[in-house]
Amino acid sequence: MITSLLQLGLSEKEAQVYEQLTLSEALTAATLARRTNIKRASIYEVIYGLEKKNLLGSYRKHKTQYFYIDAPEKLILQHQAKLKIAEDIVRSIHAHKHHHTIAIEVHRDTEGFQKLYHEILAQSGREFCAWSNFESFDRIIPKKEDMLWTKERVKLGTRPRLIMVENPTSQEFQKHDHDFPRQTRLIQSTKNFTSTLVISQWNVYLFDDKPDMLAMKISHPNIATMMQEIFETSWK
Numbered sequence: 001m002i003t004s005l006l007q008l009g010l011s012e013k014e015a016q017v018y019e020q021l022t023l024s025e026a027l028t029a030a031t032l033a034r035r036t037n038i039k040r041a042s043i044y045e046v047i048y049g050l051e052k053k054n055l056l057g058s059y060r061k062h063k064t065q066y067f068y069i070d071a072p073e074k075l076i077l078q079h080q081a082k083l084k085i086a087e088d089i090v091r092s093i094h095a096h097k098h099h100h101t102i103a104i105e106v107h108r109d110t111e112g113f114q115k116l117y118h119e120i121l122a123q124s125g126r127e128f129c130a131w132s133n134f135e136s137f138d139r140i141i142p143k144k145e146d147m148l149w150t151k152e153r154v155k156l157g158t159r160p161r162l163i164m165v166e167n168p169t170s171q172e173f174q175k176h177d178h179d180f181p182r183q184t185r186l187i188q189s190t191k192n193f194t195s196t197l198v199i200s201q202w203n204v205y206l207f208d209d210k211p212d213m214l215a216m217k218i219s220h221p222n223i224a225t226m227m228q229e230i231f232e233t234s235w236k
Helices: 002-009 012-022 027-038 040-053 074-097 108-122 135-140 143-156 170-176 222-236
Strands: 056-061 062-070 102-109 127-131 159-165 182-185 196-199 203-206 213-217
Touching: 002 012, 012 027, 012 040, 012 062, 027 040, 027 062, 040 056, 102 108, 108 135, 108 143, 108 203, 108 213, 127 222, 135 143, 135 203, 159 170, 159 222, 170 182, 196 222, 203 222
Parallel strands: 127 159, 159 182
Antiparallel strands: 056 062, 102 213, 127 196, 196 203, 203 213
């Protein structure tokens, strides 16, 4: 647990104290100092740091102060707040960078196809939308790699919304929406489009391998916004 707490930004001493408090309902500063081998003179500084992070609570009983973990879910809430701050910063950077310019990146090889495919996760934040035909991905992205990509998406908390032409393949895909948190809607179409069009906050990605391999990224907030509005109309 200590390694994980360190990755969340706690100091080593804070992680040691927090871990000890997960093993008991409440402990005194003296007990925490003894169990963690932190000097009595330093233990209150560590406790104060955790209280400042809003992770600990305390109460007095018979003139003795006890400390306890105040809702472990606050670890999640704090990092959700940090994620929101990071997303706002990224949004501001992209808005400044692409306000007057448009960037187009085109690849016609497997390496470029895979590069943009993996980039979707880094660019999407909490959601991306797509018109999807995964036959191209199945032919180019190995199934093992695709599963690792999906697991990473789930871990990041990114939930896609997908519009697919209704056919046996898409019907089977939709059955697993709950297993890999996503929303899928199927549409009737006289033609089964072969491309996949992914819309993130600032970019639009196009993937296809018929008649030739193509992976393309268009970076411009206005274009992404327009495509998002078109998607929402179809979604509704």
